[in-house]
Amino acid sequence: MSIPTAPVDVVLTISNTRSASSPADIDLLAQAPFSKNAAYTIAGSPNATYSIILPPNGMVMLHSGGNNMNVNSFSCSYPGLTGVLSAAGTDQFNIGATLELKDAQPYGIYEGTFDVTIAYN
Numbered sequence: 001m002s003i004p005t006a007p008v009d010v011v012l013t014i015s016n017t018r019s020a021s022s023p024a025d026i027d028l029l030a031q032a033p034f035s036k037n038a039a040y041t042i043a044g045s046p047n048a049t050y051s052i053i054l055p056p057n058g059m060v061m062l063h064s065g066g067n068n069m070n071v072n073s074f075s076c077s078y079p080g081l082t083g084v085l086s087a088a089g090t091d092q093f094n095i096g097a098t099l100e101l102k103d104a105q106p107y108g109i110y111e112g113t114f115d116v117t118i119a120y121n
C-alpha cells in the first residue's frame with residue numbers, strides 16, 4: 001500500500017469508476033472493502049418533477065481517527081439536478097464525488113456522511 005507523496009484527487013464517478021489525478025502515485029486497490037458510489041431510490045407523486053440538492057464544496061469530510069479527507073465536486077446522474085418520477089411514482093439516481101488526499105495521507109478506513117435533499121418542483 002502506498003501513501004501519496006503529493007496531494008492527489010480520487011474521482012468516483014456516477015458510473016462507479018475510480019481514477020486518480022496526476023501525480024497518481026497511489027494504488028487504487030481492487031480488494032474489499034470496495035468503493036461504491038451513492039445510489040438513491042426515491043418515491044412520491046407519480047410523474048412529479050423534483051430537484052436534487054447536493055452538498056457544496058467544503059462541507060463534507062471523512063474521518064479515520066484523527067485523520068481526515070475532504071470530499072468535494074459532487075455530481076449526479078441527472079446533470080441538471082432535476083428528475084421526473086415515473087408513472088409508478090419512483091425514480092433512481094447516482095452520486096459521484098472527488099476525494100482529496102493530502103500529501104502523506106495515512107491509510108485507514110475513513111467514514112462520514114453527507115446530505116442529499118430532494119424537493120418537489
